Every structure is written in structure tokens, then in C-alpha cells.
Amino acid sequence: MPGPDIHEIPAPFEPAALIDALGPGWALVEEPAGRRRYEFADSFDWRLHARGLRLARVAEGAKRHWELCSRDGAVIAAPALAEFPIGVDDLPPGALRDALADLLAPRVLLARAGLEARVRRWRLVDGDGKTVLRLAEEDGHAVATEGTPRLRVPLPRRLILEPLKGYDDSADAVAAQLERRFAARAVPRCECEAVCRVLGVAPGGYSSKIRVRLTPELPGAEAARRIHRQLLETLEANVAGTRAGLDPEFLHDLRVSVRRTRSALTQIRDVFPEARVRQFREAFGWLGEVTGPTRDLDVFLLQLPEYHDELPVDLQGDLEPFRGFLLDEHRREQAQLARRLAAPRFRGLMTEWRDFLDAEPDLEAAPDAALPVGELAGRRIWRAFRRVIRDGRAAVEAPAPEVLHELRKDCKKLRYLQEFFASLYPAERLDPLIKALKVLLDVLGEHQDLAVQAQHLEGFAERMAAEGRAPARTLLALGALVGSLRARQAASRAAFAARFDALDSEENRGAYRALFKPAADPAA
Amino acid sequence: MKVVALYSIKGGVGKTATAVNLAYLSAAAGQRTLLWDLDPQGAASFYLRVRTAVAKPKKLLRGKRPLDDAVKGSDFERLDILPADPAYRRMDLLLDEAKKPKAQLGQLIAPVREGYDLLILDCPPSLTLVSENVFRAVDALLVPVIPTPLSLRTLTQLLDFLAAEGLGDVAVWPFYALADRRKRLHQGILAAAPDPRATMLATVIPYRSEVEQMGVHRAPVAAYAPASQAAEAYAALWREAAGRLGVAS
């Protein structure tokens, strides 16, 4: 189905004037007027916008429907019943859900901006009395859906032409007249952009990626401050969504920010006063700990369909009590997490940390505070890399789970450093290094996740049994899952060595040496 | 997408009137509905105010022009029509030239399966290669039968033909149309059991002047006489057929 044609018009639409312009044989039949409300929906991280999609929930009277437009003008319509926040499973089965499922899950749709308008409508009818085009004039406001106070900004008046299939010629003729005689201006279908613009909402404005721009001569303390500030912004952006438990990605992104912050505090060392670093490291350590249980449960809930498929068919149904158990636990943990994120300890940490980052850095307060970040970055990355190589070689000899776990931590530190300091290096030289590291991290991450999952599953099974909530067959199902997780873990251990060899290649080491090795440092 | 055809060997039994009204009701119930006017006379197209087009059936049949190209939006939401074409008179000849002359129609509609929930075919009367294509493409044949011995006989002829062609599995759903209870002949037949090989629909479409008015209003009955007996009869027929097809009514 082609999308409608949208024109901005300076003055109220006059049907008689259009009929005059089109000539004899045509008529405009007025239809009942009404009010229409659009809510433009996207995930918190603007996944639809990033793909050039625009999703609106359109309400008129008691009728509500979804409208998904893509860049090429294709439109999918579907009935809209659920209330925001809306997950993929809340969408009606069909083309709309199919189009969004992979893109969106596990995020939910939120109303990001709104448009409210009075609508007047007409049908353009040809000499046979056949309707060939529907016209709707919208006169309205952009309406903020997030934050207070409720912002309303007037928008230009719009005339929307909806051609009937097979009658595009008439729509073209009308559009031409509108432009020639009524000073109409064709505007893009994606009015969402325009609405966001007048409301001061930036589509695509959120990303969990690190995008700090640094220059090599910046003092280390200043560079660290900028990195930390961005991490803090990401963390804070996710607090409200985490508290409300809108979708698991808020907590995930929040925790990633915490991990990066802790890593930056240790890895970009000697730039802040020692005592403050220790204080904040401990505080963020606490934050990492108290946000852990909810995240673990999120992971299990997201994994359940996979677990289900992994089990023999006759045991699949027996996971149901486990699901109930997880949901109960999740409810409890989530409530506690929400309380914690509203409590003085957390709020105090946020204020104190922000105050610290807002203050001019004291370049005398730590040994490397004044050191140019270009030098500091190379030194830290080079060190972290050498450590990865050293521990990795030992792990190839004896790939015990604890050894691989430690190696994963080394790799993560290296990865974070590369992200923090990415703007200091040419992307075409850094990217291949990041890619090689990512390949290794993937397998180590999988290895660790499987270990943690197996361990947690055993713990859950014991607790369910102790609470008398575990039928024998459910324990059997969980046991079978633990077995298959352990088997998969062994397989990923076997895959490790080959991936590490790629990182430890002559070529890769040379590239690291050339890019990061400080002039004065002894060779590796 | 489900496919049904309004079909009968005999002419003037109410196929087109039924096709247009059922298509309207299907769209109103939420189905994306396409009505294909296969009759070169173009009565269904006329009722929906769509001009019979030069659809270039030759190109259509040779796959050089997508079916969807010729589709027109009706005045009603979700209801589209593929208008008739005078050139459909030569459709038999065109089909005969094709590789699998009896399976052409099924192939032609394949590309629109995604875009519609229900396709309704309004067929010309007679038993031709076109009808054989229709039999192979549908989920069910809706057959209007005037309650007269002659009309019943053509139903029996149709069932015999299907059996002989190995198409005995095709669902045939006859229903009485143009029924006039004042006529003794009609009363007698309505009371008796029809051919046991077909599962009759229980709804009877009465003979009503509102239906004849369709040509004046150029619209489905429900659009200009929603409370009439005829509109109610078509609604009942639609609920019954939708139930059997498993689509929303």
C-alpha cells in the first residue's frame, strides 16, 4: 500500500477553490470532521528511527490503529489495542509484529512524541460518482509525551492526500493544483521528525556506545573526566526506565555504565586523587552488586524460550513451575531495586560523583593528572594488551574455567580502554584490532555465561526444592538443562585456543606495538 | 488468503449480486478483500463504479503484468476490485495456449495472496476452461440456486462434472437465491432436501426489490438499505460462509 501524500498549506483548505481549479466533472463530498491524535512510538534507543521506520499509534474517536511507514513509503496498518509501554508480544499477530519482532525485542515501545489535530475531511468524486481520493486537513499541535510540563507547540496546517489504489493519477492532478494555486508545499511523510524537532526531542539521541572526542594533548585528568561524564549520562538516562522496569535493556545499559566506570577508575589510573578513586570504586562496586540479581533473573526470563527448545519435548511443559518461580523472584528483586534507586545512598552517590566530575580537575593531585592523554592512553592500552597475551598464553596451556574467567576480565579491560580512547586513533587501524579482540571476547563471554547460568540453575533448583515448589519432573528438566549447558561450555572452551591464536599472531602483536607502545617502554 | 467463487452453470441466478454484497461484508468485518470480476460483461465492476479496464489479459496470463497492477480501490475501506475486461471473452483461448491450461488462474493469484485475506471471484455462467481453472483455485464454490427444478438440475450437472474430472473434493456450498415464498413451486423445493453430495448453506436469499436497486445506487445493498430484509439475508449468508471458511465475520 502506498503512503499518503502530505502537503503543508498556509491557509485553511477551500474545497470550492480546488473544484474550480480541477474543472467540471469533479465534486468534493464533505465527510464528518473529527480529532486525531498520533503517538509516535519507538524504543528508548530509537531502534525504529535508526532503520528509517516511523511507527505511530493513530487514534480518532474510539478507533485506534498502528501505522508503520518505511523510507520507501510502504505502509503497514494494524489494530492498536495495548497501552504503552508495548512489547513485541503485545502487538497483534501479523505483518506489523513480523516487521518489528527481531528489530525491537527485548525493548518495548514508548510514546516518544505526539501530535493532536482537528481534522476536516473530503472525498474527491469523479463523473461516475466513484471516490478516487480522500483528503484530510489537519490543524494541530506537537505534544510532548515525556517530561513535564506538557509542552504544546503549534504545527503548520497539513493537507493529507490518500489516493485510492489504481487512481494515483487523480492524486497527482490534485497535488499539482495544490502546489500551483494554493501555495502548498510537499513535506516528508515522516512528520515524526518535525514534531520531535519542535519539541526539542532528538531522535537517535540516546546510544549506550561511548563517543567521547579527545585530543592527544588533553591532560589525563581532563580526558578521564570527559569519559566519566559520558558514562554518568548514560547511567542516569537509564535510571527511570530501570526503576519502572520498562524493559530489561535499561538495567543492562545501566550496569554496563557501572562496569565501564569502575574499569575506567582503575585503568585510567593516577589521574584523580587516590582517596576519591577508592571511595567511588567502592560505591560503584556496591551499585554493581545490588543491580546484579535483577539482571540475572532478566537473563533467565529472556533465555526461557531457548531452554524450552533445548529440552526433550516431554519435559518442555515441566519448565512452567520454574517460570513461575522466576517471575515471583523477579517481581521481588525488581521492587527492591526500584526502592534502592530512589533511596539516599544511590541518589547521594549520583550527586557526589557529578559534583566531583563538574569541578575543575586538580592537575597536581595525582601523578599523571597533567600527562597528555595521547601518551597515557598508549601506555594503558599497551599494558593491558601485554597482560592479555601473558594470561592468554597460560590459558592455552591449561584452560581451566577460573583461568578463562580471569582472562575474560583482562580482555574486557583492554576492550573498554580501546573504546574510551578510540577517538585518539585512526579508525581504520583500530577497528581490525577491536574486531579480533571481540571474536575472542565472544567465546570467553559465552563460556562464562554458560558457567554462571549452570551455577544459578542449580541454585534455583535447590531453592525451589527447599520451598516445596519443585515437582520431580521440573527438577529433572532443570537437571537436563544444567547438563546441556555444561556440555556447551566445554565446547566453547575447545573453541578458545584457535581464537586466541589469532589475537596472539605476529601481525596482530605488531599492530598493537606500532599503535600503542610507548617509546620508553621495554619491548614485550 | 482464502479464495471463493460465486459460480453456477446457469445465468441470472444472483451470482454477481451475492459476490458484491459478500465482498462488502467481508471488508467491513476487517478482511482485506479483493473482488475479481471475471465476467466480461462487468456487472460487478459496474456496481462498484469501477470502469471495466483494458487489463491486457494476454500480458496478465503470460506473467508480463502483475495482477496487482490492475487492481482498483473501491469506495469502501479494505475492499478492492479487479475490474472486468471485455477481452476476457477470449480468456478460454488464451488459457488453452498455456502450458498447464487448467492451473493458470491459481498461478496468477499467487502474488496477491500476501496482500489480501479473502479473494472472491465473480464468474460468468457456463462451463468452460475458465471455470475449470476456477474449480482448481478455490477453497469453496458458492452456488446460488433458484428453487426451481431446472436450477437444481444444473447443480446436479455441476456435481457430476466435478466428480468426472476428479474434482469431487472441491467444497460446493449451494444456497437458495431469488426465492419467492409466494410461489408454490419454490415452497415445495425449499422444503425438500437437495443433492446430498453438496452441503447446502441454510440461508435463503429472498427475491427483493432492494437487490434490483443495486444497479441504480451502484453500491452494495447494506450501503443504501442497511435495515432491509435483503441486507439481513446477505449478512446471514456471510456469517455462515465466513464460519465455514474460518475467517472473521
Ligand SMILES: Nc1ncnc2c1ncn2[C@@H]1O[C@H](COP(=O)(O)OP(=O)(O)OP(=O)(O)O)[C@@H](O)[C@H]1O
Ligand atoms: N435477491 C434478489 N432479489 C431480486 N432481484 C435479484 C436478486 N438477486 C439478483 N437479482 C437481480 O437478478 C438479475 C440477475 O442477478 P445477477 O446479475 O446477480 O445474477 P448472475 O447470476 O450474476 O447473472 P449472470 O449469470 O448474467 O452473471 C439482476 O437484475 C439482479 O438485479
Ligand SMILES: [Mg+2]
Ligand atoms: Mg453475473
